[in-house]
Amino acid sequence: MQMPVPDPRILSQKDALVGALRKVLPGDAVISDPAETRAYECDALTAYRCPPMIAVLPASTAEVSAVLRLCHLYGVPVVPRGSGTSLAGGALPTADCVILGVARMNKVLERNYPDRFIRVESGMTNLSVTGAVEEDGFFYAPDPSSQLACAIAGNIAMNSGGAHCLKYGVTTNNLLGVTMVMMDGDVVEIGGAHLDPGALDLLGLICGSEGQLGVVTEATLRILPKPEGARPVLIGFNSNEVAGACVRDIIEAGVLPVAIEFMDRPCIEATEAFAHAGYPDCEALLIVEVEGSDAEIDEQLAVITGIAQRHDPVAVRQSQSAEESGRIWLGRKSAFGAMGQINDYMCLDGTIPVSELPTVLRRMSDLSDEYGLKVANVFHAGDGNLHPLILFDANTDGQLDTCEAMGAEILKLCVEVGGCLTGEHGVGVEKRDLMTHQYAPADLEAQMAVKDVFDPAWLLNPAKVFPLDTSDARRA
Amino acid sequence: MLRPESEAELAEMIRAAHAPLAIRGGATRGLPLPGEALDTTGLHGIRLYEPGALTLVVGAGTPIKEIDTILAEKDQRMAFEPMDHRALMATQGEPTIGGVTAANISGPRRIQVGAARDHMLGVRFVTGTGDIVKNGGRVMKNVTGYDLVKLMAGSFGTLGVLSELSLKVQAIPEAEATLILRGQDMRTAVADLTRAMGTAFDVSGAAWLDASASDGGGERRIRVEGMAGSVAYRSERLADLLGADHVATGNQSAVLWQQVRDVTPFANRPGTVWKVSTRPSIAADFCGALTSRGIAHSVIADWSGGLLWLSLDAEADTQDAGAAAIRQELARYGGHATLIRANPDIRAKVATFQPQPPALERIAAGLREKFDPRQILNPGLMAPL
Ligand SMILES: Cc1cc2nc3c(=O)[nH]c(=O)nc-3n(C[C@H](O)[C@H](O)[C@H](O)COP(=O)(O)OP(=O)(O)OC[C@H]3O[C@@H](n4cnc5c(N)ncnc54)[C@H](O)[C@@H]3O)c2cc1C
Numbered sequence: 001m002q003m004p005v006p007d008p009r010i011l012s013q014k015d016a017l018v019g020a021l022r023k024v025l026p027g028d029a030v031i032s033d034p035a036e037t038r039a040y041e042c043d044a045l046t047a048y049r050c051p052p053m054i055a056v057l058p059a060s061t062a063e064v065s066a067v068l069r070l071c072h073l074y075g076v077p078v079v080p081r082g083s084g085t086s087l088a089g090g091a092l093p094t095a096d097c098v099i100l101g102v103a104r105m106n107k108v109l110e111r112n113y114p115d116r117f118i119r120v121e122s123g124m125t126n127l128s129v130t131g132a133v134e135e136d137g138f139f140y141a142p143d144p145s146s147q148l149a150c151a152i153a154g155n156i157a158m159n160s161g162g163a164h165c166l167k168y169g170v171t172t173n174n175l176l177g178v179t180m181v182m183m184d185g186d187v188v189e190i191g192g193a194h195l196d197p198g199a200l201d202l203l204g205l206i207c208g209s210e211g212q213l214g215v216v217t218e219a220t221l222r223i224l225p226k227p228e229g230a231r232p233v234l235i236g237f238n239s240n241e242v243a244g245a246c247v248r249d250i251i252e253a254g255v256l257p258v259a260i261e262f263m264d265r266p267c268i269e270a271t272e273a274f275a276h277a278g279y280p281d282c283e284a285l286l287i288v289e290v291e292g293s294d295a296e297i298d299e300q301l302a303v304i305t306g307i308a309q310r311h312d313p314v315a316v317r318q319s320q321s322a323e324e325s326g327r328i329w330l331g332r333k334s335a336f337g338a339m340g341q342i343n344d345y346m347c348l349d350g351t352i353p354v355s356e357l358p359t360v361l362r363r364m365s366d367l368s369d370e371y372g373l374k375v376a377n378v379f380h381a382g383d384g385n386l387h388p389l390i391l392f393d394a395n396t397d398g399q400l401d402t403c404e405a406m407g408a409e410i411l412k413l414c415v416e417v418g419g420c421l422t423g424e425h426g427v428g429v430e431k432r433d434l435m436t437h438q439y440a441p442a443d444l445e446a447q448m449a450v451k452d453v454f455d456p457a458w459l460l461n462p463a464k465v466f467p468l469d470t471s472d473a474r475r476a
Numbered sequence: 477m478l479r480p481e482s483e484a485e486l487a488e489m490i491r492a493a494h495a496p497l498a499i500r501g502g503a504t505r506g507l508p509l510p511g512e513a514l515d516t517t518g519l520h521g522i523r524l525y526e527p528g529a530l531t532l533v534v535g536a537g538t539p540i541k542e543i544d545t546i547l548a549e550k551d552q553r554m555a556f557e558p559m560d561h562r563a564l565m566a567t568q569g570e571p572t573i574g575g576v577t578a579a580n581i582s583g584p585r586r587i588q589v590g591a592a593r594d595h596m597l598g599v600r601f602v603t604g605t606g607d608i609v610k611n612g613g614r615v616m617k618n619v620t621g622y623d624l625v626k627l628m629a630g631s632f633g634t635l636g637v638l639s640e641l642s643l644k645v646q647a648i649p650e651a652e653a654t655l656i657l658r659g660q661d662m663r664t665a666v667a668d669l670t671r672a673m674g675t676a677f678d679v680s681g682a683a684w685l686d687a688s689a690s691d692g693g694g695e696r697r698i699r700v701e702g703m704a705g706s707v708a709y710r711s712e713r714l715a716d717l718l719g720a721d722h723v724a725t726g727n728q729s730a731v732l733w734q735q736v737r738d739v740t741p742f743a744n745r746p747g748t749v750w751k752v753s754t755r756p757s758i759a760a761d762f763c764g765a766l767t768s769r770g771i772a773h774s775v776i777a778d779w780s781g782g783l784l785w786l787s788l789d790a791e792a793d794t795q796d797a798g799a800a801a802i803r804q805e806l807a808r809y810g811g812h813a814t815l816i817r818a819n820p821d822i823r824a825k826v827a828t829f830q831p832q833p834p835a836l837e838r839i840a841a842g843l844r845e846k847f848d849p850r851q852i853l854n855p856g857l858m859a860p861l
Contacts, residue, residue, distance in 0.1 A: 114670040115755040137676075159619045170617065172626065173594050188835045195586065195782030196753035197630060198812035199832050199858065200840045204593060204626020208619050228676045248528040254551065254647025255703075292678075296706040303703075351615040354529040383616035384529070423617035431620070438620055439610070446609040446847070447622040453842035465621060 001048050001429055004463050004475065006095040010076050014053055017074050017098075021056060024066035029104070031055040040099045043086040044146075045430055047400065052079065052093035059104040061179055061187060061217040068215065069185030071098055077462045078183070080211040082151030083125065087347060088428025090158060090210050094462055100215060102153045108132050109218065117176055117193050119220045122153035126160075129221060138223040141168035144424070145336070152219050159208030161424035166382040167258040167291075168224065170424065172207040177220035180206065180213075183455045193220055205450065210426055211461040213454040227291035230258065233301050234328045235308045236282035236315035240264055240377075243284035244357035246311045247381045250288065251354060255303050260382035261287040261332050264361070267339070267376040267389070268331070274338035277331030280315035286381065287332055335378040336389075343391040345376075346403050350414030351423035354384045363413055364388060371406040373399070385423035386414065412437050427465045435467055444470055481518040483600065483608060483639040489514070490637065491606030496855050499633035501537060501572030505579065506565040507632075508823050509854055516574050519639050522546060524614070530645050531597065531614050536574030536638040543573060547645055555646035556592050557583025557733070557781075563743040565817060574638045580630035583737040584699070587673060587780040588680040593629035595644045601628055601636035604848025614642040627843070633854045635847040651707040653700055654681065654729040655720040659693040662686065662775065663760040668718050669779045670756045672698045675717070677710040681733050681780050688774040689741035689787075697732055699780075736778050742787040745774065748797040748818045752784040754811030759784055765805050771798040786813075799826045806830070829858050 014032070021030045031037055032054050041049040053076075058064045071078050077097040084091050093099050105121035111133060112118070118133055118140070126147040129140040143162030144150055150160070156178065161170040168174070177191030191203040206213055237243040247260055263271070264284050272279055279285060290300040305316055319325040339345050352360050361377065368375045379387040388410055392403040411421050411431065415438050421431045435444060448466060451458065451474075458475045478497070480486035490497070496511030519537040527550040534543060540558065547553050558576040561567065577599075582591035589595075598612030611624035628638060660668070662684065669682040681699030698718070700710045711723055724732060735741060742749055754762065756779050763775055772789035788797060802813045812830035815823070832840065837859060844851075855861055
């Protein structure tokens with residue numbers, strides 16, 4: 001991965017900047033010893049590492065503002081960081097940057113049930129937001145699998161999704177407002193508890209901008225009343241294609257499940273060996289979950305199993321109890337862990353039109369033969385968001401490169417059939433150089449023009465999202 | 477008048493323009509737009525419709541009527557219920573999807589499914605410099621690069637002229653029902669509506685019409701939609717909880733929400749109409765504050781759509797039509813007000829959109845400078861020049 005050459009002018013100012021930062025932050029919030037900055041050298045895309053020059057852990061919007069004002073003055077790049085679970089290298093430092101972590105900002109600021117929102121500091125973890133309103137019968141809908149660890153700040157930056165976004169949408173559909181600090185230290189309030197911007201939708205622009213437009217310190221989030229109950233049905237099929245066709249028919253029929261998850265044979269076998277969920281022996285399976293009262297659940301599951309029956313399923317298991325539901329979800333939830341037990345893997349994240357599912361699955365298996373690496377599939381089928389896992393051995397010379405080359409081919413395939421490079425993980429550094437496959441120069445130029453407005457010197461989160469040669473002139 | 481028939485022609489016309497263009501679809505919204513009309517209705521047609529993937533790709537000038545018809549053939553619809561402005565604004569013409577999305581027009585189902593912006597999967601547009609740009613695509617989940625789709629939604633043509641949209645559509649549910657309760661005051665009604673929206677019963681409409689907007693005494697409406705058994709169950713539970721004088725189903729229910737969506741009760745009241753975006757729990761206080769400042773008005777609260785519609789009484793409808801007072805109160809309570817209908821005198825005095833804090837206005841101005849440096853796309857509409 002090519003990264004910009006560290007700027008010697010900036011590196012030579014390290015001591016001066018550390019001194020200045022210590023004047024505006026408590027001592028333990030400024031980390032400059034190389035032994036300690038190493039803790040921030042990567043996110044969950046661990047193949048790429050680079051310790052930052054300095055790391056800071058401000059505890060308030062005012063402190064974030066003071067830090068950014070200084071970095072702006074010194075002309076030092078800043079990489080915002082939540083919990084460091086990005087799978088795209090979104091929080092990868094450069095050697096001459098300041099990592100700005102929001103982990104110390106984790107308070108609930110306001111709960112409002114009549115108007116159904118919660119205001120939090122952005123360092124709060126995703127799960128703890130739901131935790132803060134759960135006892136009162138509410139929840140925060142976007143639920144990335146990393147929800148125990150990942151921060152709202154990272155969710156907003158990546159516009160993260162989750163298993164239940166088929167019904168409830170992703171982060172951008174559940175975000176009402178932010179407090180954000182601009183690179184020059186100015187604090188802006190965007191949106192609020194009301195729904196319409198009444199002006200340009202800057203909130204929609206900031207969500208998914210991968211930390212390149214400003215540092216989000218507080219967020220107003222939509223909360224929803226918890227449904228009365230939820231239950232899944234598990235359906236096994238003889239081929240991927242048939243499972244794909246069943247997904248399409250369920251969607252078209254107009255029942256709106258909260259989740260439709262797909263697993264193929266390699267994935268089923270690995271999770272069986274690992275978690276013993278008791279899945280049927282089949283080529284592909286779907287887990288379809290619906291919500292409501294018991295009677296409402298039965299009504300919806302009857303329609304769904306009716307559709308499934310038309311596709312000759314090898315197994316249909318309709319959950320009747322919390323315990324059965326738990327077992328059905330067990331395998332899906334341990335899928336990534338299970339794959340990790342048997343192999344190194346690379347997790348892709350392209351999205352395709354649901355109608356292209358059979359074609360794409362077939363062509364992926366061709367690519368698998370061609371490159372000699374196995375692919376396992378476990379993904380959100382309802383919205384076409386694929387997570388192919390390419391299995392490889394990091395200790396065998398050249399396999400990581402082969403794996404990356406094959407991954408790029410799969411993502412290009414997603415674009416070719418009308419889809420996109422990333423459905424929820426973000427571009428980061430990982431897909432940066434593939435952007436030209438999805439977007440023409442004018443398309444990228446329009447996006448970079450937005451960055452010019454928010455961060456004219458291009459100091460925030462450098463070398464992400466845009467191919468280096470396209471953004472060179474601006475970063476100079 | 478300019479009327480491009482293709483995106484390439486649109487780009488050429490914008491490049492060649494030297495003076496302000498007034499961009500319009502069906503021109504049903506009565507916006508104050510000086511300049512030569514740029515009519516988008518020639519950018520017309522269904523480009524792709526995949527019912528099984530719930531996706532539709534259309535030219536920006538395509539009439540809503542045509543989209544509704546083709547979707548209905550497959551028992552589908554645009555779930556965000558865009559308002560038809562013709563009754564309220566006393567305009568003719570056919571609303572287009574470009575107009576709806578450029579203004580991010582959404583109706584009472586917003587609480588359940590989101591706004592127009594939440595159903596826009598991708599856009600193609602032409603900037604003020606004549607560059608053709610695409611963003612997003614036609615898939616349900618997409619975080620590839622910045623989300624210019626959201627930026628274009630609600631930018632009212634000031635950053636670019638939309639040429640094509642891809643949208644997420646929805647299957648029409650089997651059944652719907654509306655619980656009606658009459659004779660409540662605003663405070664009680666709003667408390668009921670917020671309670672309904674806070675239940676697990678997946679309310680898809682919650683509105684209150686005051687005495688002058690309904691047939692006497694004020695009227696509360698709560699809607700549920702879905703499979704037949706589920707609708708019956710949820711409307712019963714809600715009636716147990718909150719009471720109901722009457723339960724309307726099927727078409728009778730649908731008509732009630734068309735009224736809320738289109739604000740038709742205000743079509744027959746002359747004078748200024750404001751659209752206010754704020755949160756429910758402060759509404760009664762906010763309206764009370766207006767009344768005590770001499771701004772007598774009638775209210776339709778489309779709370780599931782996040783909107784408060786105000787129609788001013790004749791004696792209050794003078795000078796700035798309450799603009800300063802309304803916007804001051806909202807600065808205090810949180811929210812903002814957009815001028816929707818007004819006579820030319822008031823239009824000339826009052827900004828259509830509520831002015832923003834300077835820091836945000838600087839960002840907006842910066843974006844306009846990038847996307848429309850020659851200030852030819854609906855200049856002055858979203859902020860004074
Ligand atoms: C096991 C596993 C499962 C996952 N499952 C999912 C899933 O189901 N769905 C999904 O969408 N993702 C998933 N992810 C990816 C990841 O968890 C998400 O992208 C998450 O939102 C990142 O949050 P974070 O706090 O860890 O952010 P970080 O990794 O710290 O940063 C992510 C990005 O946010 C920016 N950022 C951080 N803080 C701020 C701030 N205050 N202001 C502005 N920008 C900021 C960073 O610069 C970076 O670009 C998974 C990851 C793992 C490891």
